[in-house]
Amino acid sequence: MKRRKFIASFLLLSGGVVLSSKTALGFPGIAGARVRGTxxxxxxxxANVIVxxxxxxxxxxxxxxxxxPFNAQARFVFVSIPAGYAIPNENGIARHYQPFNSSDTKQEYHFELTPLQQDDTSHRFIVWADPQVKNKNDVEEMQTTAAPDVKRLVQSFGAGALVHGMTVGDIVWDKHELFSSYDKAVASTGIPFFQALGNxxxxYNKGGDEASDATFQSLYGPTYYSFNRGKVHYVVLDDVRYLGxxxxxxxxxxxxxxxxLRKDLAFVPKEHLVVIGLHIPVHNGVENNQELYELLGDRKVHIMSGHTHYNRNVVKDNVYEHVHGTLCGAWWTGPVCGDGAPRGYGVYEVNGTDMTWYYKSTGFEKDHQLSVQVDDSEGQKYMVANVWNWDPEWKVAWWADGASMGALESTKGFDPLAVSLYKGKGLPEKRGFAEPTETDHLFRAALAPGTKKLKVVATDRFGNQYExxxxVENS
Known part of the structure; x- marks a missing residue:
């Protein structure tokens, strides 16, 4: 009893939800049974809060x-946190739900929200993909590099800034005892995090798709839900189907x-921005993705995914999918992912229904948005620029020895640094299965003999320039 009172007091003081339940006797399956609350x-x-x-x-x-209506399959009752209210959390882990005891037909679940002291029309959020820790060394990397990087970034926004996080799966690498280490990393950032389920x-081997979610649900609640901040409706989905x-x-x-989701979106104004977080990329990894696209209709939608260990942006009509480079890079083996994108995470800034974004490389400032390398592996020197958060609205131009050489077009290929770190037997030493990944955010140009200095300027879709x-080493 003392512990229950302590948790309730903690959540109230931390801007969270105070949850209480009063269960009456009942029997599953009785016609007309209801779940009630306030x-x-x-x-x-x-009024008008979605539950x-x-x-x-x-x-x-x-x-x-x-x-x-009572549903024996339900596991949670959750509130879709309305705009203008604090995100309920316990040491940074979102707690917007209560476990549902389906053995009783009459239950009451009461939610107590905390109003924000400021308007949340403008806010920020970050996206972690694939922390994927497997041992204590991985945990140390996460807790001493990634988490402090986020903490510094959040502090740079100023006191009182509204920031939340979303981790889009593969929190751990099969080692469930390390979920608590992730929780500690989240707590140290100083912002609340929502979690999506990863493969x-x-x-494993405990049943079908529903059974495979048990540990995750015991720690983080439902695997799909929604919440609101300002004029943005956030949705977290589970697109990993376990085959048993x-x-x-x-x-x-x-x-x-x-x-x-169809019922949930019916309560969301059509002009609001919709942000969806999940693990496997929708555009090429979800077999029934067309059903999702049709359900979303012509809404303005951004999908946040991970899973692939590379960074890529895919625009399909009104849906912009951000496939994030990973927090762990190539499984904590080196400084970059398989496509050459640095370890890092997405940073998103919202103003009303408008949103801007950039990729934040762990340990670097915001303006670290590209790398320039010289590759002479083919007997001819090439300039190779990797603009890891590129999309078709970016513009990339280059200079050789001070002379403008014009615009560059994107091309598919392999990042030279990723090749040197990960390609070949025994590389990388720590986890030899990691390999370089072909990417479409490379820009190449052949160099004239004797070229000494190169410069590349990339301009993103928002007009920000990065240089x-x-x-060039010449023998």
């Missing part, structure tokens, strides 16, 4: 009350999730 803020009843059990999606009435976060044995899985969105120069 949503309040400092005792004030909150769900993952099947039904309802809105509180003018007295802050809601009712959900390495699942329970060993590490076999594929990318798919269950009909249950899609049905829930990198390099000296």
């Amino acid at each position: 949503v309040k803020a400092r005792g004030k009843k909150l 769900s059990d993952g099947f039904s999606v309802v809105q509180t009435d003018r007295k802050g009350r809601y009712e959900i 390495h976060d699942m329970d 044995s060993d590490r076999h899985y594929d990318g798919a969105l269950s009909e249950q999730q899609l049905n829930w 990198q120069s390099v000296e």
Whole structure:
């Protein structure tokens, strides 16, 4: 009893949700059984707040009350945090839900929210993809490089800045005892984090897709849900479908999730921005991606994914998918991912329904957005620029010995640094399976004999210019 009171007091003081439940006796399957509760803020009843059990999606009435039909498959009752309210969290881990005891048909779940002291129309968020820690050395890297980098970034935004985080899966690398180490890293950043399920976060060989989520759900709650900040509706989905044995899985969105999402979006104004976080890239890794695209309609949507250990941006009509380079790079073996993008994470700045972004390389300043290398592996020297967060709206130009050489077009290829670090038997020494990855965010040009100095300027879609120069070694 003392521990329960302590947790409730902690959440209240940390701007979180105070959760309480009152369970009456009942029997599963009784016709008309309901789940009931209220949503309040400092005792004030909150109307029009969305509450769900993952099947039904309802809105509180003018007295802050809601009712959900009893569903024996439901595992949680969760609130879609409305704009203008703090993100409930416990040491940085979002707690916007309560476990649902499906053995009783009559239950009451009450949510107490905390109003923000400022307008949240403008805010920021960061996206971690694939921390994927497997041992104590990986954990040390995460806790001493990545987490402090985020903390410094958040502090640079100034006191009171509204920032939250999303980790889009593969929090650990099958070692579930290391979830607590991730939690400590999150706590040290000073911002609340939401989590999506990755293939390495699942329970193997314990049943089908639903059974594989058990450990994750015990630590982080539902695998799909939504929340709001300003004029942005955030959705987290589970697109990893476990196939029941060993590490076999594929990318798919269950009909249950899609049905829930359709109901959830019905309460979201069409003009609001929608941001979706999940693990496997939708554009090429989810077999029923067209169902998701059709459900989203013509809304303005950004999808945040990971899984691939490379950075890539894919624009499909009204949907912009950000496939993030990983927090761990190439599995904590070197400074870059397989495509040459540095270890790092996405940073997003929201103003109303407009959003800007950049890729933050761990240990570097914001302006570190490209690398320039000289490759002479083919008997001819080439300038190779890697602009890792490039999309078709970027412009890239180069100079040789002070003379403008014009614009460059993107090309597919392998980053020279990634090749030197990861290609070949026994490389990298720590995890030899890591290999360089072909990417489309490279820019190449043949160099004239005797060229001494190169400069590349990349201009992103928002007009920000980034410059990198390099000296050419001539024998």
